[in-house]
Amino acid sequence: MTYDKALSALGDTTRRHVFEAVARKPQSVGQIAADMPVSRPAVSQHLRVLSDAGLVMCQAQGTRRIYTACPDGLDALRSWLDRYWSEVMSRFADEVNSGKEDA
Amino acid sequence: MTYDKALSALGDTTRRHVFEAVARKPQSVGQIAADMPVSRPAVSQHLRVLSDAGLVMCQAQGTRRIYTACPDGLDALRSWLDRYWSEVMSRFADEVNSGKEDA
DNA sequence: CTTTATCGTAAGTCATAGCTTACGGTAAGT
DNA sequence: ACTTACCGTAAGCTATGACTTACGATAAAG
Secondary structure: HHHHHHHHHEEEEEEEHHHHHHHOEEEEEEHHHOOOOOOOOHHHHHHHHHHHOOOEEEEEEEEEEEEEHHHHHHHHOOOOOOHHHHHHHHHHHHHHHHHHHHH | OHHHHHHHHHOOHHHHHHHHHHHHOEHHHHHHHHHOOHHHHHHHHHHHHHHOOOOOEEEEOOOEEEEEOHHHHHHHHHHHHHHHHHHHHHHHHHHHHHHHHHO
């Protein structure tokens, strides 16, 4: 049950941008912050939240920390989405069918 | 490009609960609020946000408004997830492989 | 050993947004 | 027509959280 953390983490726009940047290419904190309109500590705090949500992980390289996207969070997110996807889609199909039958 | 609205909308916990309740079963505003620890107007406001994100839609029935989950928002969410899913997974597989080769 | 680069954390500020109460508006029931 | 049920919106309050600056810690470089 970690999809709630993942969704809460990705709910913030700038934090989602941080994740997307890391997902596209593993980067150090400084590199991420350089491409963003917020300070480096802000990026660090966002990475902390993303890490707690299982969306990123880091690996020390000298004094730098290379952050990489982690499948765990996306995995939880996907299973959550699939569940409601099928539920909503089947109901939506039924609605359309009954609507046609009523007409 | 409406996945950002969907993610922002589902980022809040109680709002996600509202969506999940609607997704499980189409309900009126009063019914949803009855099963939640917040007031009815609060639920209305959440439904407003969910509607703007394409996650729910409503259909008047007398003085009641029956809210139903809408595929649009989930669709946008799914395509966003798929994109980063494949990207992250392939990179993750490469990391594991290179790690094994190094050992 | 000193200096430099990179980063996480703490403290404090401030805006956002979620919640409540109050109100008005529509549709059904009597 | 009057009352009741159900709902959306406005106004206001408050707490959460996102951001910044300042500091301390670690590792490489010289």
